[in-house]
Amino acid sequence: MNPYASHLAGKDPLEVIAATPGQLATFVRALGPERIEKSLAPGKWTAREIVCHLADCEIVFSYRLRQALAEDHHLIQPFDQDKFAKVYAAYDAPAALAVFSALRRWNISFIHAVPADTFSKRVKHPERGEMTFKDIVETMGGHDLNHVKQLEAIAAGH
Secondary structure, three states: OOOOHHHHOOOOHHHHHHHHHHHHHHHHHHHHHHHOOOEOOOOOOEHHHHHHHHHHHHHHHHHHHHHHHHOOOEEOOOOOHHHHHOOHHHOOHHHHHHHHHHHHHHHHHHHHHOOHHHHHOEEEEOOOEEEEHHHHHHHHHHHHHHHHHHHHHHHOOO
């Protein structure tokens, strides 16, 4: 089961992932250096940390997409997002946005370049079970929408 695909609600994941860098740039500009440090609630990530998390995830997605193409029956390596987040104080939002945006452009080019039959290529996730290349792309889109929604709430002051 792909827990992030439900966030797509029928939206094209390729359109979603293409729009995310611009949306993040808008949030980073609109929130500015002070409001970027706001979170939805105590103990939750700040807007800056969400952008850092998205940059880290784009690194992970880059590897997963390429491994899925290159290897038969690839076993995806999960990661602990909270352990990754322990160093987010070292990063500013514009740097995280730049990393995310550059990698996302690279990943979109990669996704468009792979043969159509790649989308049905199977991988295995130790926590989510069997997945396809297409599931990875849908996860990217749903994951984006989940975090954009959080950023919208922070920007709205909720």
